Each structure stands twice: as structure tokens, then as C-alpha cells.
Amino acid sequence: MIGRLNHVAIAVPDLDAAAAQYSSALGANVGAPQDEPDHGVTVIFIELPNTKIELLYPLGDNSPIQGFLDKNPSGGIHHVCYEVEDIIAARDHLKASGLRVLGDGEPKIGAHGKPVLFLHPKDMNGTLTELEQV
Ligand SMILES: C[C@@H](C(=O)O)C(=O)SCCNC(=O)CCNC(=O)[C@H](O)C(C)(C)COP(=O)(O)OP(=O)(O)OC[C@H]1O[C@@H](n2cnc3c(N)ncnc32)[C@H](O)[C@@H]1OP(=O)(O)O
Ligand SMILES: [Co+2]
Secondary structure, three states: OOOOEEEEEEEOOOHHHHHHHHHHHOOOEEOOOEEEOOOOEEEEEEEOOOOEEEEEEEOOOOOOOHHHHHHOOOOEEEEEEEEEOOHHHHHHHHHHOOOOEOOOOOOEEOOOOOEEEEEOHHHOOOOOEEEEEO
């Protein structure tokens, strides 16, 4: 059911510093910051030949990544995102398999303008998992 790895997200305490590091030290193709108010984050995508890195920084007072950054002040890998062809079919299959879908269970539009959902990290080997319909 899952397809390609769309991105690996890294929560960072300093977005400008992280972007500069990927650009200068790693020589990566770093995009512009995008505010995603519906998700409570500012993101920067880094294009790699085979996938993307999503740098995440909290936006607003109730960011879902604030608790993670409080526990991991140096930052850390926050989630992985797999592509699916039909997010509703994927959601229903995963729910039937006993996995918790976060939020109200309805897809939101993600940073690429496509529907996304998240699965609880405790049901996914300690790894917060995003699904994106492509
Ligand atoms: C823009 C979009 C896109 O790509 O298009 C995005 O990615 S938006 C990316 C940002 N959006 C999201 O993350 C949305 C989905 N996330 C959420 O709903 C939340 O962040 C939760 C995953 C439910 C965690 O919420 P919160 O931090 O309030 O809960 P909590 O502190 O009580 O955590 C419950 C337990 O889960 C663990 N936990 C929390 N966040 C985790 C993570 N990212 N990876 C692995 N484990 C994690 C905690 O350590 C804790 O474990 P212990 O009990 O053992 O200590
Ligand atoms: Co993401």
C-alpha cells in the first residue's frame, strides 16, 4: 500500500541555522520557509535526488511539535512521510488494523497541497508517521 518515502522531517530549534547548514556545509538545494498555520509549523523543504528533508519549526501557540522540541532541545527526527495513492482507503485499512489516526481522522491539506494524515507514534514503533496522497 505505501509507496515512496516522500520526506523525513526534522524538528529544529533554529530554522535559519539549520537551513544555512544544509545549504553551506552539506551543499543541498534548500527551499524557502513556508508558514503552515493549519499545521502549527513553519517548514523548509530540502530537495534530495531521491526524497526530501522537511525542516520543522513551531508556528503559533499550540504547535504539535512544541512538546517534542521541549523534550529534544537540540532537535531530532520528528516523522517520516510515505506516499499513498488513496488516503481514505489507506486510512480505513490502517484503522481496521488497529492503528490510531491522529486528529479528527479526516485528511488535512499538507505542505505540498495534497491530503495528509498522521498515525500515532506509539502504534508505529515509536515513529510518528505521515501519509500523503500523491
Ligand atoms: C506540514 C505537514 C506536511 O508535511 O505536509 C507536516 O508534516 S506538519 C508536522 C506537524 N504535525 C504533526 O505532528 C501532527 C501530528 N502530531 C500530533 O498530533 C502530536 O504531535 C502527537 C504525535 C500526538 C504528540 O503530541 P504531544 O507532543 O502533545 O503528546 P505527548 O507529549 O503526550 O506525547 C505522547 C507520547 O508520544 C511521544 N511522541 C510525541 N511526538 C513524537 C514524535 N514526533 N515521534 C515519536 N514519539 C513522539 C512522546 O514522547 C510521548 O511518549 P512518552 O509518553 O513515552 O513520553
Ligand atoms: Co511532514
